Amino acid sequence: MTVSLPAAYAELVRIERWGEERQLLAAAAIEPGAVLVAEYPIAFVEVQPHEEDDGALLLLESILATQDREAHDRAADLKLGVWTLSGRETERLAHYAAVYRRNPKKLTQLYHRVAANNIRYAQGGVIGYGLWPIVSRSNHSCDPNARLGASEGQPLLELLIATRPIAPGTAICWNYLGDDSFLALDWFARNAQLLKDFRFLCRCSRCEAERPPEIAALPKAQIAAWFQRIG
Ligand SMILES: [Zn+2]
Numbered sequence: 001m002t003v004s005l006p007a008a009y010a011e012l013v014r015i016e017r018w019g020e021e022r023q024l025l026a027a028a029a030i031e032p033g034a035v036l037v038a039e040y041p042i043a044f045v046e047v048q049p050h051e052e053d054d055g056a057l058l059l060l061e062s063i064l065a066t067q068d069r070e071a072h073d074r075a076a077d078l079k080l081g082v083w084t085l086s087g088r089e090t091e092r093l094a095h096y097a098a099v100y101r102r103n104p105k106k107l108t109q110l111y112h113r114v115a116a117n118n119i120r121y122a123q124g125g126v127i128g129y130g131l132w133p134i135v136s137r138s139n140h141s142c143d144p145n146a147r148l149g150a151s152e153g154q155p156l157l158e159l160l161i162a163t164r165p166i167a168p169g170t171a172i173c174w175n176y177l178g179d180d181s182f183l184a185l186d187w188f189a190r191n192a193q194l195l196k197d198f199r200f201l202c203r204c205s206r207c208e209a210e211r212p213p214e215i216a217a218l219p220k221a222q223i224a225a226w227f228q229r230i231g
Contacts, residue, residue: 011027011028012026012027012028012030012034012036013025013026013027013036013037013172014027015134015137018171021079022079022137023137023138023139023171023172024036024037024134024135024137024138024160024171024172025169025170025171025172026166026167026168026169026170026172027168028168029165029166029167029168030162030165030166031162031165032162032163032164032165033161033162034161034162035159035160035161036146036160036161036162036172037134037135037158037159037160038151038157038158038159038160039132039133039134039135039157039158039160040132040156040157040158041121041130041131041132041156041158042070042071042074042075042130042131042132042133043059043062043063043066043068043071043075043130043131044059044062044121044128044129044130044131044156045058045059045061045062045128045129045130046126046127046128047127047128047129049127052127054092055118055120055128055129056111056114056115056118056129057089057092057111058129059114059118059129059130059131060096060110060111060114060115061096063075063110063114064096064099064100064102065100071131072110074131074133075110075113075114075117075131076110076113077133078113078114078116078117078131078133078136079113079116079117079136079137080109080112080113080116081112081113081115081116081117081199081200082112083112083199085108089111093107093108093111114131115199116198116199117131117133117136118130118131119131119132119135119136119148119158121150121156121158122150123150123152123155124152124155126155126156130156132158135148135158135160138160138171138172138173138174139171139173139204140173140174140175140176140194140198140200140202140204141173141174141175141202141204141205141206142175142182142183142190142202142204142206142207143183143204143205143206144163144173144174144175144183145162145163145164145166145170145172145173145174146160146161146162146163146166146172146173146174147160147161147163147174147175148160148161148174148178149161160172160174173204176194176197176198177193177194177197186210187207187210187211187212188212190202190207191207191227192227195224195227201220201223201224
């Protein structure tokens with residue numbers, strides 16, 4: 001199933017194959033401040049502060065529990081991120097597979113998609129985790145050209161807003177950490193944070209330029225292991 005963009009936004013952005021995955025690209029010359037995407041989630045779960053660490057698991061369970069076929073299919077179309085699951089994750093997935101009668105392998109893959117694409121939402125006293133499939137076709141960058149913003153009067157509506165002029169064909173990217181102070185950190189501190197919160201090493205142009213030469217040649221898995229050792 002492919003993700004289609006609402007007609008109103010198709011003039012500014014499009015989703016196209018870019019490298020190994022489908023990516024949100026500028027379809028025209030874009031001015032700073034332009035709203036590139038306005039999207040409601042296909043799935044959302046509100047959490048209490050003590051549940052924040054389990055945001056992705058709770059979001060997966062909400063999709064399984066509602067038996068919302070469309071949310072399920074669209075979640076299965078999200079980009080896949082894979083890492084080694086924790087004991088806690090493995091245990092919960094086995095539990096969900098039994099309760100909701102799912103194929104454990106397929107369920108694990110769905111979880112990897114949900115966990116790699118969920119976005120934390122905090123607005124108007126509501127804190128939760130959701131899936132916004134068009135927004136999640138834009139990658140993180142430590143030198144972003146857009147930012148994510150909630151819409152005050154419209155709960156759960158996420159806006160992707162250009163923060164600088166963007167040339168046609170350029171990938172739209174934003175800072176997944178939200179906070180501008182993250183962008184002031186050095187390569188080590190940024191990637192330690194990204195690995196901890198989102199489980200990836202950043203390959204943005206800024207990170208490629210700032211990555212220390214002594215680890216530049218190492219394979220991805222070794223760099224992740226190295227961060228775990230020093231963390
Ligand atoms: Zn980066």
